[in-house]
Amino acid sequence: MTEPIYLSEPKFCGKEWEYVKECLDSGWVSSAGGFVGRFEQEIAAFLNVKHAIATVNGTAALHIGLLLIGVQPNDEVLMPTLSFIAPANAVKYVGAYPVFIDVESDYWQIDTEQMRRFLRDECHIDSGVLRNKLSGRRISAILPVHILGHPCDTDSIKSVANEYGLPVLGDATESLGAKYKGRPAGSLEEISCLSYNGNKIMTAGGGGMIVTNNDLWAERAKYLTTQAKDDPFEYIHTEVGYNYRMPNVLAAIGCAQLETLSRFVEAKRRIAEKYAVAFDEIPGIRIVKEAPWAFSTYWLYTILIDEAEFGMSSRCLAQRLAAQDVQSRCIWQPLHRSLAHEDSPQRDCPVADQLFEQALSLPSSVGLSSFNQDRVITAVIAAKESLR
Numbered sequence: 001m002t003e004p005i006y007l008s009e010p011k012f013c014g015k016e017w018e019y020v021k022e023c024l025d026s027g028w029v030s031s032a033g034g035f036v037g038r039f040e041q042e043i044a045a046f047l048n049v050k051h052a053i054a055t056v057n058g059t060a061a062l063h064i065g066l067l068l069i070g071v072q073p074n075d076e077v078l079m080p081t082l083s084f085i086a087p088a089n090a091v092k093y094v095g096a097y098p099v100f101i102d103v104e105s106d107y108w109q110i111d112t113e114q115m116r117r118f119l120r121d122e123c124h125i126d127s128g129v130l131r132n133k134l135s136g137r138r139i140s141a142i143l144p145v146h147i148l149g150h151p152c153d154t155d156s157i158k159s160v161a162n163e164y165g166l167p168v169l170g171d172a173t174e175s176l177g178a179k180y181k182g183r184p185a186g187s188l189e190e191i192s193c194l195s196y197n198g199n200k201i202m203t204a205g206g207g208g209m210i211v212t213n214n215d216l217w218a219e220r221a222k223y224l225t226t227q228a229k230d231d232p233f234e235y236i237h238t239e240v241g242y243n244y245r246m247p248n249v250l251a252a253i254g255c256a257q258l259e260t261l262s263r264f265v266e267a268k269r270r271i272a273e274k275y276a277v278a279f280d281e282i283p284g285i286r287i288v289k290e291a292p293w294a295f296s297t298y299w300l301y302t303i304l305i306d307e308a309e310f311g312m313s314s315r316c317l318a319q320r321l322a323a324q325d326v327q328s329r330c331i332w333q334p335l336h337r338s339l340a341h342e343d344s345p346q347r348d349c350p351v352a353d354q355l356f357e358q359a360l361s362l363p364s365s366v367g368l369s370s371f372n373q374d375r376v377i378t379a380v381i382a383a384k385e386s387l388r
C-alpha cells in the first residue's frame with residue numbers, strides 16, 4: 001500500500017489554531033471581528049497597494065471588480081480562453097459576455113497580439129464607443145488571468161488597454177506570490193482579485209479579495225459586499241448589494257497562512273526545479289518555461305505530453321499515474337469550447353486547443369516530500385518505458 005499523492009494539498013504549519021481559537025473564544029466568527037481588517041491590511045502591505053477588501057470567495061471578488069470598473073449588461077470583456085471558468089462566469093453575472101482570446105504557446109497566458117488584432121480588425125469606434133463589429137456590443141474591459149502561478153505580460157496588456165481606453169481587471173487568484181518585473185501579482189492592474197480557496201498557494205478555507213489603489217472603488221467595494229447598507233445604525237439601502245464579506249474565522253486562517261506564504265513560494269519553486277531537471281531530456285515531454293520578466297510560483301507544475309513522441313496521451317498518462325496513487329489533472333477545457341459560454345462570440349483558439357490536449361498538472365503541494373516527488377517522477381518515466 002502506498003500513500004496517495006494529491007495534486008495540491010493545503011498546509012497548516014503556522015498560527016492557524018491560535019488565531020481560530022481567538023475567534024471562537026471571543027465569539028467573533030462572522031463578518032465582523034478583528035481578523036478581517038487585519039488580513040486586509042496585511043495583504044495590502046504585502047502587495048504594496050492601498051486597499052484590499054476581503055470577500056467570501058474569489059469569484060465574488062471578480063463579480064464586484066467588474067461592477068467597479070464599469071462593465072454593463074450587454075458589454076463584452078476580453079479574457080483568455082485558457083482559464084478556470086470563474087472569471088467568465090463573473091462576466092455573465094453582470095450581464096456581459098466574455099470574448100475568448102487565444103493564449104501564447106510559451107507561457108500559456110493571454111496572447112496580447114491576438115487581442116490587439118481582434119480590437120483592430122474586428123472592432124470599430126461607433127459614435128465614440130468601441131464596439132465589436134459583428135455583435136454590435138460595447139467592449140468595456142480586459143480581464144487577464146495570470147494562470148498556474150505565472151504572471152501575464154502586463155506591460156503589453158497595458159499598452160493595448162491604453163491604446164483603446166479600456167480598464168484592466170486582473171485575475172491573480174492563481175498567482176499570489178508571483179512577480180512581474182519585480183512587482184507582485186495582485187498589484188498589477190487597476191483592480192486585481194485574489195482567492196483563498198483550498199487549492200490555492202495559501203488558503204483561508206475559502207475567501208477572496210479585491211485589491212486596488214483607488215479610494216473610491218475600495219469604499220464602494222465594501223459597500224457593495226455588505227448588502228449596500230447606507231447607514232451604520234439604520235437598515236436603509238438605496239441600491240441592491242451583495243452578502244459577499246469574508247467571515248472573521250476565515251480571515252484568522254488567512255492571517256496565519258500569509259505568515260508562511262514566502263516559505264510556500266520557495267517550496268513550489270523547489271518542486272518545479274526538481275521536475276524540470278527530471279523531465280528536461282525526456283522525449284515527448286515539454287516542460288513549462290518562466291518568462292525573463294517573470295517570477296513564477298509554479299502553483300500547479302504542468303507538463304506537456306506530445307502523444308506521438310511520448311507514446312501515450314496526457315489522459316492515458318494520467319490513468320497510469322492514478323494506478324500508482326498519484327493524482328494529476330488535465331487543464332481546463334478552453335472556454336471557447338465550453339457549452340456554458342456558447343453564446344459568446346465564436347473564435348478560433350488553436351494554441352489553447354493544443355494545450356488542452358497536452359497539458360497535465362502534476363502533484364505540487366507545498367508539503368510534497370522529496371520521496372513522494374521521486375515517486376511521481378518514477379511513475380511518469382515508467383509509464384513511457386513500459387511502451388518499449
Ligand SMILES: *Cc1c(COP(=O)(O)O)cnc(C)c1O
Nearest residue numbers: 057058059084086087173195197
Ligand atoms: C480559483 C480561481 C478563482 C476564484 O475561485 P474561488 O473558488 O471563487 O475563490 C478565479 N479565477 C481563477 C482563474 C481561479 O483559478
